[in-house]
Amino acid sequence: MKLQETDEDLLARIARNDSVAVREMVGRKLPRVLALAVRILGDRAEAEDIAQETFVRIWRQAPRWETGRARFDTWLYGVALNLCRDRLRRRRDVYIAEPPDMVDPGPLPDHALDESDTVRAVESALAALPERQREAIVLQYYQELSNIDAAAVMGISVEAVESLLARGRRSLRAFLEKADVRD
C-alpha cells in the first residue's frame, strides 16, 4: 500500500515549482477550506474568494515553510479563519455605514427551491450564532478538528473552546426547535 505524502512534502515540491504537487494540494485541501468558509460566512461566492486567497497564501508560504514548527492544517485553517473574520468585519462596517433596508436571513427564492427546509434552518441557525461559537462548532464539528487543534486555530484555550461548543450547541438546539426542525 502506498503511503500518502505528507503536507510538508507537498509544500517542498511546490516550492520546487512542481505543478503535480500543486494539483495534489488543491485536491486535498480545497474542499475543506471552502466548506469552512461557506459555513462561517454563509455565502458561497464570498467563500470562494476566501478559498482563492487562502491558496495564494499557501503558494507564498511554501518556500518558507519550516517543518516541525507548526502543523500545516492548523496554520491553513488559521489563515482561512482570519480571512473570514476580516470579511465579516468589513460586512459589519458596510452594514453600519449603510443599514440594509430589509433583513431577510433566508436564501433567495430560486435557491429555496433546491434546498430542504432543514438545510436552510441549519444555515440560519449557524448564521444566528455569535461569531466565536460558530467558529468553534464549524472547526470541531464540521471540520472534525480535535479540541486542541480547534483551540490552536482560534488562538484560545481548550477550556474556552469547550465553553463555546457547549453554548453553541445549546443555541443551535433552541433555534432548531423554534424552527420546528425534527428528524
Add this chain to the structure above:
Amino acid sequence: MTPERFAELVEIYGAELRRWPEEQREAASACMKKHPKETARALQAARMLDETLDRYAVPGPGARLTTAIIDASPPLRAAARRIRLWRQGVGFAALGLAGALAGALAIAVLLPMTAPPDENGAYAMTAFSNMAEIVDE
C-alpha cells in the same frame, strides 16, 4: 467517568465518540456500559442535533474555482510565462519571415516597373555603362 461528566461531555462534543478528545473515549465507553440508561438519555438529544447538523452538507468546489486556484500557483504561472515567451518568439520569427517575403515580393513586383526592359537604358544604369569605352581604349 461519572454519568454527570459523561452528560457534560455530550453537551460539548455531541453523541459521536469519534469527535470526543481521544483520551476520554475509553472512559466514556466504559461509562456507557456501566450506566446504559443515564448515558442513553444524555445521548438521545445530542444525537438528534448531530443528525440535523449533518444534513447541512456543502457542495464541493467547481471546476472553475479549482482551475483558477491552480492557474494562480507559481509553477503554473511560470509555465504559462514560458509558453507566452515561446509564442512571442514564434510570432517574431513569423513576422520576420513575413517581412522578408513581403520585401522579396515587393522587389519582384516593383523592379520591372522602375527598370523597364530597355536594353540600352538598363545597361546605362549599371556600373558597366562605360564598359564599351573602356574596351575601345
